[in-house]
Amino acid sequence: MFGGGGGLNPRKMEQMMKQMGIDVDEIDAEEVIIRTEEYDLVFSDADVTKMDARGQETYQVIGSPEKVESGAAGAGGDAGADAGAGADAGSEIPDDDVELVAARTGVSEDEAREALEANDGDLAAAVESLE
Template structure:
């Protein structure tokens, strides 16, 4: 599908095809990515992060080797859990939830606060 023979593909053609399908791809200059589960945190330092926007649906790809630590380990070392306290729900997150669900920004913010900033849980709650 992606080129004939030779086993390779042309990145320029792939990018052109993605644009034709309405998919935008951007490399992000991320310093750190943290994935929090109930018990642990996966901390990616200096990861390669790619954002793909396919007609309003954003997908992020994180490439790197994470350090695994127990939840709360960052707070004990002096790092704040959320910068700015409990009300530190990023406006971008509010916009993503509102766009995805059709909710107002205040409804999206309330859902995010209710679910401790968890985008997926907030979207599921509003849908």
């Protein structure tokens, strides 16, 4: 019914998009994490394409995600540094982490340390268990 072999030539599609002011770039992503309240979606080895249409950026992620517990994927900001410090020291919980949990929850430092040890040094989980 339609000629042309079932689709547009990718080169022709690229030319048309450039004429419309749309730039497309492939991003060499190692991992993509989408966080929701209930769970995280982790895309390992995802194909990521960024499309810029006159200042409006759109990202397309192609791959099969693994669904994991919320907050379990990766470590953002200070959480990664804290997890690394705890892991390097074995089961030793940094005093700064203990003070932070104690201040946040209003419990004693001993209770904060116990909560951190029970949650493998995870600050957010320790605070949550005490609240």
